[in-house]
Amino acid sequence: MHRALIAALAAVCLSSPVFAAGTPGVEVRQGTAMGAPPLADFLKRDAFGTMKISPTGEYLAATVPLSNRTDLIILRRSDLKMTGHVTLPVHSHVEDFSWVNDTRILFGRSLKWGYLERPQATGEIFGVNADGSGQQDHLNFGTIIDRLRNDDSHVLIADGYGVERMDVKSGETLIVARPPAQLGVAGYLDDPSGTVRFVWGIHGSDRRVATYYRADAKAKWELINDERTTGLAVTPVGFSADGKTAFLQSEETGAPDGIYAFDTTTRKREIVYRDDNTSPSEYLYSPDDGSLFAAVFQDGKPRVEYIDAENPYAKQLRAVQASFKDAMVLPTSYSKDGGLALYVVYSDRIPSDYYLFERSANHVSYIASRANWFKPEMLSEERPVSLKARDGMPLEGFLTIPRGSDGKNLPLVVNPHGGPFGISDTWGYDFEVQLLASRGYAVLQVNFRGSGGYGRAFEHAGYRQWGGAMQDDITDATKWAIAQGIADPKRICIYGASYGAYAALMGVAKEPALYRCAIGYVGVYDLDLMFHGGDIHESMYGHNFLVETLGEQNLQAISPNHLADRITVPVMLVAGREDRRAPDKHTALMRDALLRAGRKVDAKIYDGEGHGFYTEADRTDLYTRMLAFLDGNIGSHGDGAAASAATHGVTR
Numbered sequence: 128m129h130r131a132l133i134a135a136l137a138a139v140c141l142s143s144p145v146f147a148a149g150t151p152g153v154e155v156r157q158g159t160a161m162g163a164p165p166l167a168d169f170l171k172r173d174a175f176g177t178m179k180i181s182p183t184g185e186y187l188a189a190t191v192p193l194s195n196r197t198d199l200i201i202l203r204r205s206d207l208k209m210t211g212h213v214t215l216p217v218h219s220h221v222e223d224f225s226w227v228n229d230t231r232i233l234f235g236r237s238l239k240w241g242y243l244e245r246p247q248a249t250g251e252i253f254g255v256n257a258d259g260s261g262q263q264d265h266l267n268f269g270t271i272i273d274r275l276r277n278d279d280s281h282v283l284i285a286d287g288y289g290v291e292r293m294d295v296k297s298g299e300t301l302i303v304a305r306p307p308a309q310l311g312v313a314g315y316l317d318d319p320s321g322t323v324r325f326v327w328g329i330h331g332s333d334r335r336v337a338t339y340y341r342a343d344a345k346a347k348w349e350l351i352n353d354e355r356t357t358g359l360a361v362t363p364v365g366f367s368a369d370g371k372t373a374f375l376q377s378e379e380t381g382a383p384d385g386i387y388a389f390d391t392t393t394r395k396r397e398i399v400y401r402d403d404n405t406s407p408s409e410y411l412y413s414p415d416d417g418s419l420f421a422a423v424f425q426d427g428k429p430r431v432e433y434i435d436a437e438n439p440y441a442k443q444l445r446a447v448q449a450s451f452k453d454a455m456v457l458p459t460s461y462s463k464d465g466g467l468a469l470y471v472v473y474s475d476r477i478p479s480d481y482y483l484f485e486r487s488a489n490h491v492s493y494i495a496s497r498a499n500w501f502k503p504e505m506l507s508e509e510r511p512v513s514l515k516a517r518d519g520m521p522l523e524g525f526l527t528i529p530r531g532s533d534g535k536n537l538p539l540v541v542n543p544h545g546g547p548f549g550i551s552d553t554w555g556y557d558f559e560v561q562l563l564a565s566r567g568y569a570v571l572q573v574n575f576r577g578s579g580g581y582g583r584a585f586e587h588a589g590y591r592q593w594g595g596a597m598q599d600d601i602t603d604a605t606k607w608a609i610a611q612g613i614a615d616p617k618r619i620c621i622y623g624a625s626y627g628a629y630a631a632l633m634g635v636a637k638e639p640a641l642y643r644c645a646i647g648y649v650g651v652y653d654l655d656l657m658f659h660g661g662d663i664h665e666s667m668y669g670h671n672f673l674v675e676t677l678g679e680q681n682l683q684a685i686s687p688n689h690l691a692d693r694i695t696v697p698v699m700l701v702a703g704r705e706d707r708r709a710p711d712k713h714t715a716l717m718r719d720a721l722l723r724a725g726r727k728v729d730a731k732i733y734d735g736e737g738h739g740f741y742t743e744a745d746r747t748d749l750y751t752r753m754l755a756f757l758d759g760n761i762g763s764h765g766d767g768a769a770a771s772a773a774t775h776g777v778t779r
Contacts, residue, residue, distance in 0.1 A: 162505075163566070167747070173498055174495070178495070179459055179460035180460045195217045199213040225282075235251065236248070253265050267300060269286035276415075290323045291303060311329045312327075324370075325340055327361075330355075365410055381582075383403075404426050411440070413440050414440070418435065456472050469481060477501075510525065510528065537614060545627045569614065620757055624648040624739070651709045688720040705734075706737045
């Protein structure tokens with residue numbers, strides 16, 4: 128079976144859509160607009176996941192997601208014929224991989240069981256050669272932090288004991304750095320020469336980040352920032368080519384995070400860049416020397432700001448980006464000499480396309496798509512929006528309007544994200560949003576206070592605001608959509624997962640006249656149960672997180688299952704039997720409370736699923752039921768007939 132899938136992937140690459148003339152030197156894929164795609168198209172697994180080019184440019188490697196595992200394949204770039212293949216056992220997934228020399232790949236493994244939202248890394252490091260030989264059960268345990276551009280035989284890995292230089296064939300290691308005593312390490316950063324110069328982490332379980340620096344491999348660690356003292360976290364993110372300047376991402380008192388240059392001789396810091404609205408979300412580095420040359424900001428549509436605008440790879444990225452004006456372009460990998468580069472191109476209507484840049488020809492050519500069954504013309508536009516909450520807090524989010532619609536008086540699905548803290552919705556392809564839009568629904572996503580990416584003050588403004596100001600932000604965004612004439616006030620439903628499910632049920636409890644239905648997916652509804660059950664409180668760190676962000680207050684007053692009598696609209700609840708993050712007991716309690724209050728509820732708990740569904744059959748059933756529920760309440764049949772016939776307390 129795996130051979131057939133590999134052949135299918137190769138066929139996807141070889142049977143690229145017809146190229147057409149566009150920007151000189153660029154081949155782009157084209158498609159013809161079609162009708163609304165079927166549900167199955169939105170639920171298909173990607174043809175492949177991550178793709179990277181080898182140092183010589185001779186090979187491409189890609190992950191291939193299957194129903195119960197993720198494989199790794201290696202293709203010869205000249206003809207896209209498979210040369211190597213890694214198949215892991217059932218429930219095992221290739222987590223990430225790196226070309227560590229011309230013919231060798233190292234990769235990590237993750238495991239997926241029912242209670243997990245997604246596969247969880249095991250910390251094992253495996254190896255394979257480009258021709259499929261040289262596979263070991265595992266080489267070592269740890270995380271690769273640098274593949275060492277000038278050393279084809281070794282990489283740097285980090286584990287609980289420090290940083291080690293590991294042989295990429297044998298797995299043998301030599302310790303090169305140990306952290307300061309009693310520091311729970313979160314990360315390390317080495318300079319372009321491979322010397323570990325920074326370490327950061329927490330002392331104990333207080334969740335405050337301490338950052339240390341050293342001048343060279345023999346120097347003692349110096350504390351350069353302690354969040355317990357400054358109130359701000361500082362994280363190193365890169366170096367200049369000569370290693371004399373480091374770059375730090377620092378929280379600010381009342382603004383998004385800034386990027387600072389840190390003089391490694393004087394220890395002085397100088398601001399390099401700070402965005403008005405958002406913190407940096409990603410950094411880009413030169414393949415030649417590892418120097419940081421750019422940062423990505425998710426400010427509405429994402430954009431790149433250049434720290435070193437004269438870097439040749441910065442110039443290359445600007446040139447490639449100019450060919451894709453309505454999409455975001457980011458490099459995934461380069462050949463050793465920089466002559467070849469693999470770029471991923473994505474947008475709200477492009478799940479991810481891969482393009483190869485050839486420097487000698489100044490030419491970009493299409494390689495493959497993760498989801499080539501979609502054409503951009505088939506999907507809907509996602510528009511960044513801005514508004515203000517009732518207390519003046521600026522809020523940002525995204526509005527997706529069904530393709531072909533005039534954007535007025537539409538049925539609306541309000542879709543709060545999970546988390547809630549440090550998580551945010553960003554611009555790009557989202558299969559749930561596109562599925563809903565394809566069925567005629569506008570979709571509103573708002574980054575309420577507490578969301579990540581807008582700075583420390585914005586995130587902390589959501590602390591202890593479960594059911595409070597965070598919820599009011601979602602309400603205010605919904606009312607904004609009505610005031611703008613976008614939403615039909617009689618056809619609005621609220622749907623979310625995890626915390627988003629909590630927000631959905633709190634939404635219809637606090638604002639019974641605003642929404643016509645609610646859907647909660649793998650949600651938490653009893654905050655006392657969350658505080659003392661599930662997997663968050665099992666560590667002292669997790670317990671302290673709950674104390675700080677939720678608070679030891681009257682949690683029943685802000686728990687939807689204790690407010691069921693306020694809910695007057697139909698509710699759909701979905702959970703996984705093996706969920707530990709939001710145990711299915713939450714859903715049972717919410718269902719039973721609604722039934723006692725005489726409310727309409729359709730609840731289903733799926734065996735074998737966890738905090739986010741994974742199997743194809745269950746996902747198909749879930750979204751089939753969800754679409755029918757929405758249609759019966761706010762869609763073409765949303766006249767109340769289907770709502771009045773809603774199942775009372777069905778649990779399957």
